Amino acid sequence: MSASVKKKRNHVRQTISLQDRLAAFARDLVEMAASMPEGAERDSLLRRARTAEIAADIDDWVSSAGLQPPTP
Template sequence: MLKRRRFKQQLTLQDRLTAWVTQLQEQASKLPAGPERDALLRRARQADVASHLHDWVKSSELQPPK
């Protein structure tokens, strides 16, 4: 049976998403307007939304259904 290679992440999901958003935005700023730049900006927006969703799910104000 194959064993999965597992490792602990050094950074939290929130930190990794934030760093990825910043990296994608920097890459997009170096490109001229066009489909490649739009794709990078779309991925950055999606990662930013994922970051906000993660904050929302982990918030203490979120209550379980009753």
């Protein structure tokens, strides 16, 4: 690829908040795990679901009005 050729970025406008998308993703993973037998794959799905829930909590905390920038 030539240095003068620029790739265009694919910009997508999200209509659903990150927190809602993460919650839905976690819920789907838990539902999938519930239909599986005990084992490593089920544990992996539950771990991913918990990670998505934590990410949603962090997003909520970061975007909260109570969060203040550090003072110099």
